[in-house]
Amino acid sequence: MSDYFMNTYRRLSATFTHGEGAFLFDGTGKRWLDFTSGIAVNCLGHAYPALVKAISDQSARFNHVSNYYQSDVTERFAQKLVEACSGAGMKKVFLGNSGAEANETAFKIARKYSLKKYGPGRHAVVTLKRSFHGRTITALSATGQDKFHEDFGPFTEGFKYAAEGDIPALDRALDNTVAGLLLEAVQGETGVRPLDQTYLEAAAAFCAERDILLMFDEIQCGVGRTGAFLACEGFGIKPDVVTLAKGLAGGVPVGAALAGEKAADTLVIGDHGSTFGGNPLAAASGLVVLETVNNPGFLQEITRKGEKLRSVIRSWNKPNVKDVRGKGLMIGVDIEQDAWGILEKAFEKGVLLLSAGAKTLRFLPPYIISDEEIESGLRILEEIV
Ligand SMILES: Cc1ncc(COP(=O)(O)O)c(C=O)c1O
Numbered sequence: 001m002s003d004y005f006m007n008t009y010r011r012l013s014a015t016f017t018h019g020e021g022a023f024l025f026d027g028t029g030k031r032w033l034d035f036t037s038g039i040a041v042n043c044l045g046h047a048y049p050a051l052v053k054a055i056s057d058q059s060a061r062f063n064h065v066s067n068y069y070q071s072d073v074t075e076r077f078a079q080k081l082v083e084a085c086s087g088a089g090m091k092k093v094f095l096g097n098s099g100a101e102a103n104e105t106a107f108k109i110a111r112k113y114s115l116k117k118y119g120p121g122r123h124a125v126v127t128l129k130r131s132f133h134g135r136t137i138t139a140l141s142a143t144g145q146d147k148f149h150e151d152f153g154p155f156t157e158g159f160k161y162a163a164e165g166d167i168p169a170l171d172r173a174l175d176n177t178v179a180g181l182l183l184e185a186v187q188g189e190t191g192v193r194p195l196d197q198t199y200l201e202a203a204a205a206f207c208a209e210r211d212i213l214l215m216f217d218e219i220q221c222g223v224g225r226t227g228a229f230l231a232c233e234g235f236g237i238k239p240d241v242v243t244l245a246k247g248l249a250g251g252v253p254v255g256a257a258l259a260g261e262k263a264a265d266t267l268v269i270g271d272h273g274s275t276f277g278g279n280p281l282a283a284a285s286g287l288v289v290l291e292t293v294n295n296p297g298f299l300q301e302i303t304r305k306g307e308k309l310r311s312v313i314r315s316w317n318k319p320n321v322k323d324v325r326g327k328g329l330m331i332g333v334d335i336e337q338d339a340w341g342i343l344e345k346a347f348e349k350g351v352l353l354l355s356a357g358a359k360t361l362r363f364l365p366p367y368i369i370s371d372e373e374i375e376s377g378l379r380i381l382e383e384i385v
Contacts, residue, residue, distance in 0.1 A: 010340075012347045019046025022369045024352065033377045034352045035365045040188070040220050040330070043247035043289065045366035050288045051250050058284035065280065067273060077283035077290075081248075081256060084294045088230050089238040089260035094267065095278040099219035099245035100134030102255035103182070105272060106241045107138060109259055110180030110213045111158075113266045117211065118176075124158045125180045125215075126173045131161075132189035133182065133217055142182060145190065164195065167202045174206045180213040180241070181206075185231035188220035191360045192325060192332025197235055204237050213263060215241040219255075220330070223247040224293040224367060227303035227328030234327065250289045254282040293367065302328045302367050305374065309363060312378045318385055331363040332356055335385065345384045351377045 017027045022045050025031045037043055044051060058073060065071045078093050094105050111123045127133065129144040137156060140148050144161035162173040164187075174181060181203060187193045207214035216222075216239045221231040223244060228234035230242060240262050245255040253276075259266065276282075292298060306328040313324050313333055323334040335342065339355035346353045354362040365374070 012344065014347070021045045021047075022366050022373050030350070032347070032350050032352045033373060035363050035377055036352045036354050037247070037364050037366045038251065039354065040225060040246045040364045042251045043223060043225070043367050044250045044292060045368045048250065048288070048368070050292070051285050054284040054288045055252065055281055058280050061280075063279075063281055064276070066275070067278065071278070071280050071283070073280045073287070074278040074283040077286045078278070080287060080290045080294075081244075082258065084229050084290050085242060085258050088233050088242060089240075090242060090258040091260055092264040093256050093258045094272060095282075096255035096257070096274045097253045097276050097279070097282075098134070098255045099217075099243065100136045100139040100255075101274065102219065102243035102245050102257045103133050103139050103142060103217060104136065105255075105257035105267075106180070106182065106215050106217075106243050107142070108272060109241055109257065109263050109266050110215065112271065113213055113263050114179030116266070122177055123179050124160055124177045125182055126160045126162055126170075126178055127182045128164050128184075128187070129161045130164055130187055130190040130193070131182070131184060131217075132187070134219075164193070165199050167199060170199070170203060171206060174210060174212055176210075178210075178212050180215050182215045182217055184217045184221060185235055185237075186221040186226060186327055186330055188330065188362070189356055191334070191356045192330055192362055194325070194327055195235075200232075200235050200237050204239075207240070213240040215239060215243070217243050219243055219245045220364075221327075223289065224299055224302055225328055225330045225364070227299055227306060229294050229299065231327070247293075248289060249282040249286040252279075252282045252285045254279070254286055298367070305329060305365075305367075305369065305371070306331060308371065309365075309374055309378070312375065316382050316385070318382075321385065326363075329363070329365055329367060329369075333361040333363070335359055335361055337385070342381075342384055346381060349380045349384070351380050353381070 016024045114122045131144040133139045133142040141155035141159045162170045216232045242258045320336040356362040
C-alpha cells in the first residue's frame with residue numbers, strides 16, 4: 001500500500017504500467033487478462049488505436065475550453081450521444097465528469113420539474129433498497145443500502161427506498177411527495193441483478209399516470225454493456241431521464257444526464273454547471289466509443305459473447321456455483337465461497353475479476369475481448385472455483 005493515498009480502497013498488489021486490448025501489464029512483463037474493464041469503463045479495452053489517436057489529435061488542438069463557449073468536438077459528441085439515446089426518447093444532454101455528478105444532475109432536473117408543475121413540497125426521489133448511485137453525500141442519500149449510511153450523516157433530505165420487485169410497495173411509495181423514481185435496469189454493485197420486466201413496466205406506468213419523472217441510472221449498465229445501447233431499451237421502457245458515465249468515453253472521465261421531451265428544457269441558464277463538463281478530450285474519445293459501440297453488429301457481438309461466457313460457466317457443473325445471470329457482458333455468478341478469495345487467486349494466476357457482494361463474482365470484460373481470451377480466462381477460473 002502506498003504511503004501517499006488515503007486508505008479508501010481494498011487493493012490487489014499490482015502496479016500496472018500499460019495495457020493492450022484485453023490485457024494489462026506491469027513493469028516486470030507480467031500480464032493479466034482483464035475481465036473488469038476498470039469497472040465497466042475501458043469498454044474498448046486498453047490502447048484502442050482509434051481512441052489513442054482521437055485523444056492525442058484532440059490534445060494537439062486543445063484540452064479544454066470553458067463553458068462560456070462551445071467547441072466543435074463537444075458539439076459533435078453531444079449530438080451523437082443524444083442520437084444514440086433517441087430510441088429511448090432522449091432529446092438533450094448535460095455533460096459532467098462522473099456518475100455521481102450525472103445523478104446529482106438528474107435529481108436537480110426532477111426537483112425543478114416537479115416544483116414548476118406542482119409547486120413546493122413534492123421533491124422526493126424514490127430509489128431501491130439494493131441500489132447504488134454514487135459516493136457524494138446526495139448520491140449516497142439516494143443509495144438505498146444501509147451500509148453506506150453509517151458514518152456520514154446528516155444526509156440530503158428527500159429520498160425514499162422501495163423494495164425491489166414489490167409492485168404494491170412501489171405504488172405506495174410513489175405518492176404525492178415524489179418528483180422522480182431512479183432505477184438501475186441491471187443493479188451492478190449489488191450482484192448484477194436485472195430488474196423484473198413486469199416491475200419495470202409497472203414502474204413506468206405509475207410514473208406516466210402520476211407525472212413523476214422516470215429516471216434510469218445507466219452508469220454501469222449503459223453504453224452497450226447489456227447488448228442494447230441503453231439497458232432500458234432492452235426492456236422496451238422509455239424513461240424521462242437517463243444517466244451515463246463509466247464506459248461513455250472508454251476511460252476518460254465523463255458523466256452525462258440526458259432528458260427526454262418532458263424535462264429536456266427544465267434546467268436553464270444559471271441552474272447548473274461543471275468546469276470540466278463537456279471536456280474536449282472526453283468528447284473526442286466519447287465520439288470513438290459511440291461510433292464503435294452504437295451499431296447493431298457490434299451490439300449483437302456483446303450479446304453473443306455474454307451468452308458464451310455464461311454458457312461456459314454453466315457447463316462447469318460446479319456444485320458451488322449457484323446462479324449465473326446477467327445481460328450482455330454484465331455478468332454475475334453466485335458462488336458458495338468467499339468471492340474476494342477467488343479474486344485474489346485469479347489475480348495470482350493472471351486474471352482480473354470483480355466481486356459484487358460477498359458471494360458474487362462479477363464479470364465486466366471489455367467488448368473487444370475475443371472468444372479465445374474468454375475461454376482461456378475461464379479455464380483458469382474453472383480450476384480455482
Ligand atoms: C449504477 C451506478 N451509479 C453511480 C455510480 C457512481 O459513479 P462514479 O463513481 O463515476 O461517481 C456507479 C459507480 O459504480 C454505479 O455503478
